[in-house]
Amino acid sequence: MKTIHLFQFKNSIFRKIPFFKEEHRLKTDLTEFELMNIEVxxxxxxxxxxxxxxxxTSENDLLSICRKAQKTIEHYFVVGLNDCDVI
Known part of the structure; x- marks a missing residue:
């Protein structure tokens, strides 16, 4: 047996973290979450x-493997700011 990391974005499973640049990773707790578009x-x-x-391996089998994960980590990425009116 070996240990690997799989990543899920929306309904797809990847071997590497998909699409997002490291500089867009949300690293701090922000109170303005509602002002940002965040992808998980x-x-x-x-x-x-x-x-x-x-x-x-089929997508369904990959999802099944993920459900049995030893550990799960969520990564948050800022992809934009929501439009908002400032009062």
Whole structure:
């Protein structure tokens, strides 16, 4: 058995964290969350057989593997600011 990291964004599973740049990662607790568009990428740390081949595994099987994760980490990325009126 080996341990790997899988990432889920929306309804897709990836081997590497998708699409987002590190500088867009939300690193602090902000009170203005409602002013930002935030996307969540979930990281799953999973044990799999040594002969596991990501490319040969169906999306449903990958989701099933993720549900059995040893550890789950959520990563938050700021993708924009919401329009708002300042009073």
């Amino acid at each position: 990428v979930t990281e799953f740390i999973v044990k799999i057989p040594d002969d596991f081949i990501f490319e040969n």
